[in-house]
Amino acid sequence: MIPGFTLELILYSTALGLVSIGLAGLVLSHHLFRIVLALVIAEAGANLMLVLAGYRWDAVAPILTTLGEQPQMVDPVPQAMVLTAIVIGVGIQALAVSILIRIRQRYHTLDRNEVAELMDAEIAATAGTARDVSQEAPLGERPIPPITDDAVQVRGGRS
């Protein structure tokens, strides 16, 4: 092993790395299912961080096997917490996937932007208002719409 790179350092940077990869995936992905997967990765990182928080390198698992003299034990509290966090995480992921299935059934797409556009349109239709101009689509074919002949006439004609 390269000197200076202890196992502890590697594990801590893995935890940070997993969270970073997850957050990057959340921002960069366009498919909603990939975004959920990115969330899973980020959660794994946070859980690893929590395990590391109470881990001792010179100790054994915190299970009472003999009475009397006990060897050094790992802190059991973070491990209990990680179990809770994993259970919560899995529950939320299952819920997310089930909602994704419903969205896919209704809108036939899981692209982040398309889905958001459809949702905006539906909210505006329910409320009975004209919807705001989409942030994604430009106003015309070109960023600056070409000057039409009518507009030219109104402005006093071409010189």
Next chain:
Amino acid sequence: MNEHLVLTIALPLLGAFLLPIIMRSSLAMGVWIGPVILGYGCWILANLWLHGNEQPFSIAIGGFAPPLGINLYVDAMALLFAFATQLLGLIFWPFRLDQDTPKRQALMLLLVASSTGLALSGDLFNLYVFYELVAVSTFGLIAASSSSAAYVATIRYLILSGIGSVLTLFGIALIYAQTGTLNLAHLAQLAPDQLNNDLGLAAFLAILIGIGVKAELFPVNTWVPEVYATAASRLSAFLAGLVSKLSMLIILRLLLLIFHQPEATQVILILGILGVISGEFAAWRAKDMRRMLAFSSIGQLGVIFIAVALPDERGVLAVLALSLHHMLIKSGLFMLADHWGGSLERLRGIATTSPLAAGLFVLFALSLVGMPPLPGFWAKFTLITELAGQTDPLYMIGLLVFLLATVIEASYLFRVAAKMYQTKPTDIVRSNSPDSGSLSLTTASLFGAGLIAATVMVSPLGDGLQAIAVQAQDVDLYIQTVLQQPLGEGQ
């Protein structure tokens, strides 16, 4: 008697578990379970409030004394918010009968139980678990309105909330790695030595952004307009009125007890200012009532964040006053939105057809803007005097932005009010269904009556809130109460 308080969390959880089973066999019995449980919870809390000796106390769960065991910490502030949770849960109870009733009522019980837990818990990880429970039950309730837009709003909220919980968990791990404890009182004891550094600040920022998702903190509040526009109005009222305040309460507690770095309050102040600006301008542009209320709620929560950043107990007083005021007003306004529904254009001339509703809107709008006799004025006045007393220029910017926001707020609220009192109705507005329309109007009147009662009793209310603020600010009292307790008193 004090230990009965645990029932306000335990009974709704039990009820949420049993409700779908009982409703399958007997619907007539099932529909009473939720209201009875919440009513009993209100009774317990009101009793504690009236007969308690005003001293905070702590309940050790399972008989393990803190810091080893998990405890509930009950002071006046926690009691107040727990009571508000149970009462609003009762007022916004989803009793509409259809095939989804058991699920919806079970989720609502779960939401009330976990919200009460948020108000009372004295353990950081326990808070995280309750926070996630709130999240999960909220997702279910939003999706329960079964429109496609609601599903999309749910998934987008879920993803944002997921980022929040990852960050919160990360922050908790950092704190545990540094101190080896998660009990808030124990942390408050250790914080000056061990968390008053960069690591503590990093942990605080992670938790702030994480919890801030539900408190509608500036960069992580994009879910607000979508969710409030697609979810049932009664749920939006509960989320905007209560859940956001509870998240704010956690941030306030953490700030008071553990994180004393000046950078922490600065970050909150800046994010609060940005929230005010973005929320109020977006509300000004909104064309339908629900989105207007959602954006205005972001702005109002930004104002409360500015108050959270204030240093002493006057700041806590401002937070409490603004929170309670916003809780009343926003719940009432969302009920009015439920009564009318839809675009602001349809409200033209509404005052001739439903004068009571229009009158209530004007009353709420006046108080939200801060008209002198109404409670909104006193809440805002406390904040302004406090902000003006600070020397840091950042607080001056906060004050300026706050005043600007008030002007914008007055502009869009009275634009709507003026529309209502135009003489020529262009279109007769129908509420979604005659039944739900009159019910939501009754609920809105209830909040209007509460507002007027608060106006009359503004001076005793102010004194009461002052006492609560002083108690909440007392860190030594918190540590003493939780850690000096003999083992096994909770049994």
